[in-house]
Amino acid sequence: MSNDLLATRQRIQLGDLTASAAIGRAIEHAQSAACCPAFRQTQFDEARAVARQADASHAPTPISRLAGLPFSIKDLFDVAGQPTRAGSQVLAGSAPAQSDSPAVARLKAAGGAMIGRTHMVEFAFSGVGTNPHFPTPAAWDGRFGKAVGDPGAPRIPGGSSSGAGVSVAMGAAFIGLGSDTGGSIRIPAALNGIVGFKSTAGRVPTEGAIPLSTTLDTVCALTRSVRDAVLAHEILAARRVTRSPAPLSAYRIAIAQTTLLDGLDETVLRAFQRTLNALRMAGAEIDEIPLSGIGDLSAIQSTGGFSAAESYAWHRQSLASSASAYDPRVAVRIQRGAAMKAHEYIELVTARRQWIRRVEAALHGYDAVLSPTVPVVGPTIASVAPARGVDTLVDAARDTEFFRVNALLLRNTSVVNMLDGCALSLPCHAADELPVGLMVWHGAMRDDTVLNVGLRIEELLQIQ
Numbered sequence: 523m524s525n526d527l528l529a530t531r532q533r534i535q536l537g538d539l540t541a542s543a544a545i546g547r548a549i550e551h552a553q554s555a556a557c558c559p560a561f562r563q564t565q566f567d568e569a570r571a572v573a574r575q576a577d578a579s580h581a582p583t584p585i586s587r588l589a590g591l592p593f594s595i596k597d598l599f600d601v602a603g604q605p606t607r608a609g610s611q612v613l614a615g616s617a618p619a620q621s622d623s624p625a626v627a628r629l630k631a632a633g634g635a636m637i638g639r640t641h642m643v644e645f646a647f648s649g650v651g652t653n654p655h656f657p658t659p660a661a662w663d664g665r666f667g668k669a670v671g672d673p674g675a676p677r678i679p680g681g682s683s684s685g686a687g688v689s690v691a692m693g694a695a696f697i698g699l700g701s702d703t704g705g706s707i708r709i710p711a712a713l714n715g716i717v718g719f720k721s722t723a724g725r726v727p728t729e730g731a732i733p734l735s736t737t738l739d740t741v742c743a744l745t746r747s748v749r750d751a752v753l754a755h756e757i758l759a760a761r762r763v764t765r766s767p768a769p770l771s772a773y774r775i776a777i778a779q780t781t782l783l784d785g786l787d788e789t790v791l792r793a794f795q796r797t798l799n800a801l802r803m804a805g806a807e808i809d810e811i812p813l814s815g816i817g818d819l820s821a822i823q824s825t826g827g828f829s830a831a832e833s834y835a836w837h838r839q840s841l842a843s844s845a846s847a848y849d850p851r852v853a854v855r856i857q858r859g860a861a862m863k864a865h866e867y868i869e870l871v872t873a874r875r876q877w878i879r880r881v882e883a884a885l886h887g888y889d890a891v892l893s894p895t896v897p898v899v900g901p902t903i904a905s906v907a908p909a910r911g912v913d914t915l916v917d918a919a920r921d922t923e924f925f926r927v928n929a930l931l932l933r934n935t936s937v938v939n940m941l942d943g944c945a946l947s948l949p950c951h952a953a954d955e956l957p958v959g960l961m962v963w964h965g966a967m968r969d970d971t972v973l974n975v976g977l978r979i980e981e982l983l984q985i986q
Contacts, residue, residue, distance in 0.1 A: 586633025623730025705935025712959025
């Protein structure tokens with residue numbers, strides 16, 4: 523890809539571009555009217571300084587992995603000297619962090635220039651991307667470089683890493699550091715026409731990031747290409763991905779029929795079927811399997827799930843003293859965790875472990891699973907944004923629509939989090955379509971295979 527991080531790094535290495543020039547362009551994008559809401563805080567002077575240092579040290583020193591190029595971070599991660607607010611008013615007066623979180627430190631050590639902190643759903647508890655405390659950044663199609671849909675009716679960016687997704691899609695950053703607890707990296711990737719990789723939980727340290735669910739949280743990133751996703755993962759996880767030159771025909775791929783293909787809208791269905799046809803024409807062996815165990819998740823999580831219980835444990839005291847400062851849509855889901863009993867939590871842990879064994883057994887012999895990342899294209903912001911103080915009936919209707927959309931957006935992606943698996947979302951839509959994501963996924967520690975399959979699919983889709 524001509525505009526991704528690796529292509530830009532190569533231009534710098536060849537002397538066709540400087541990191542300072544690349545940072546300058548990124549800042550122009552970040553300052554545009556459309557991109558401004560994606561950032562809660564910017565540090566352009568610091569980013570320029572990192573780029574200048576990178577330009578000065580390129581010869582004879584080998585170029586660094588990120589070559590002084592910009593990355594953004596979700597307002598969930600600690601940066602030394604800065605408060606971490608997690609998109610909330612509750613933490614507005616919090617003290618500055620004493621040190622960088624490991625994820626931020628690794629990006630900096632790789633030569634990256636932090637350009638700013640990005641907008642996010644309050645405390646990362648939604649897949650929609652809205653936050654009543656701040657303007658919502660509109661989705662941008664990173665694959666084709668245009669606003670998503672009708673500019674007069676902007677569409678949701680997806681969440682909870684909403685600003686991270688928009689910052690990458692609009693060219694303000696090459697890597698958008700975020701988190702994924704139920705789909706918070708992959709949903710913005712799908713709705714903004716970019717790439718999001720959720721690695722196996724535990725691959726990247728979660729220290730220095732405000733938790734939503736200590737069981738499910740994963741630190742990962744959004745990028746402009748799958749090959750950039752490989753690079754970002756290698757830096758964040760401090761490991762090397764084992765590359766494979768194997769063609770698509772060498773992989774055995776499954777399509778899970780149960781639940782994940784239900785209720786696809788016309789655009790998503792068309793893009794998904796077109797992609798499957800292209801993969802089959804390229805020689806991919808694709809089997810349709812029931813994977814009926816996915817249907818068990820609703821019952822397993824009937825008492826609230828990990829996010830409700832574990833977020834309540836973290837927020838309990840703040841809710842008792844400052845409940846009115848929370849986004850009501852977030853607070854009601856956190857407070858659900860108060861009702862979970864100890865034995866119910868233990869039963870949830872056991873049920874998940876048993877469910878993982880059943881699903882992994884059903885996937886035995888397959889290298890990857892394909893599904894739409896989300897079953898629908900992104901709705902308009904106006905259809906789900908709160909209308910506080912305007913009309914009670916309007917507000918109630920939007921709340922109902924918000925929770926319906928949120929559940930739908932999280933439906934497919936959250937399966938992978940419960941599986942303790944890894945997943946990649948990459949764009950598969952055409953230029954005249956709204957963004958659609960293809961999710962390539964499997965169980966725990968299959969990161970390298972998922973990425974290698976994703977690379978082959980990306981190559982194929984680029985020549986369609």
